[in-house]
Amino acid sequence: MGFEELAALKAELAEQAKRATQAKAAQDRRAPATQGKPPVDAVVRIIGKLQKHFPVAFPKNPAPKVPLKIGIFDDLLTHATALEVTEAELRDALRTWCRGARYWACLTDGAQRLDLTGQGVGQVTQAEAYRGQQLRAGRSQPDAARSKMASQPEQPPRA
Template identity: 65%
Template structure:
């Protein structure tokens, strides 16, 4: 077979493929898969609890990318009367507050002298020097745990 014959054969096969594709499109539209009846992935209940807190108390529990704010000491006791309204149990509420207050974003807000806020977002007290030092220590220790893993990674530069 010569190049001319191969080129003609290629054109013929491409034309047939195009016609077959057009014929299948014209026959019937593709059926879409049915929507899943349940959630594809289960979401941690703490995430749902935090979302409820953010919706009900946006000044005390701001959504990302807004920075977190230091919460007043005893905020959990202030939240307990709202637990049923939020659809949370005491332990679910406790887990949500505990998770909210753990993490670099919260620890960054814990600066000495920063205003602590109540559920309405109004100032109630300030971050003490001891609390600020503890937050700084927690941020540093989290960073120290992450560094050895990065050091173990192979260097991509030759």
């Protein structure tokens, strides 16, 4: 190889390196800003959508949760396309929302159950309130006590 050929090869390699650097910079600009953050769970994302569209029925923390209407899942299904979620995703989100100490704490005897618009559509019965207390108590008990309690039949208090 002559001197001229080496110079041409050097220039070509420099041009390739420059194009590669520019392509990498363009790719970095297109990368999402959330890089380095853990991905958000789909259920959490859907609950966020529910809180945005139905703030009375799905209040944000620290506001207490409210008892939801029996059969509210059917009401949510009518809004599934607007929320851009599937039936299974809605089911998981509602299951997660209703499974926790904050929700169980709102299940008090006579409390108003709300629909998606925040209108009262029923009341929490004594049996439902008792079930909420049992679930809340079961969550805070150690595993040994929980297994002992599970072996005993559940009976609501008699009025």
